[in-house]
Amino acid sequence: HSLVPLMKLRLATPSVLVDVGRVDDLKYIRDEGDHVAIGALTRHRDVEISDVLRRDVPILAH
Numbered sequence: 001h002s003l004v005p006l007m008k009l010r011l012a013t014p015s016v017l018v019d020v021g022r023v024d025d026l027k028y029i030r031d032e033g034d035h036v037a038i039g040a041l042t043r044h045r046d047v048e049i050s051d052v053l054r055r056d057v058p059i060l061a062h
Helices: 003-008 044-049 051-056
Strands: 029-031 036-038
Touching (some): 029 051
């Protein structure tokens, strides 16, 4: 999230950048029994409307 501004200022010059935006395996909300797992690329809207979260962690769902 803060890498682009650093690159613009030439304070960071990574040799490789990897876009994980299309890795669907990182988009999930799952009941894992003793906890709920939320994937790194899960959208906030998906958290808001999730039936799993509404049931198990209602403070996160609206």
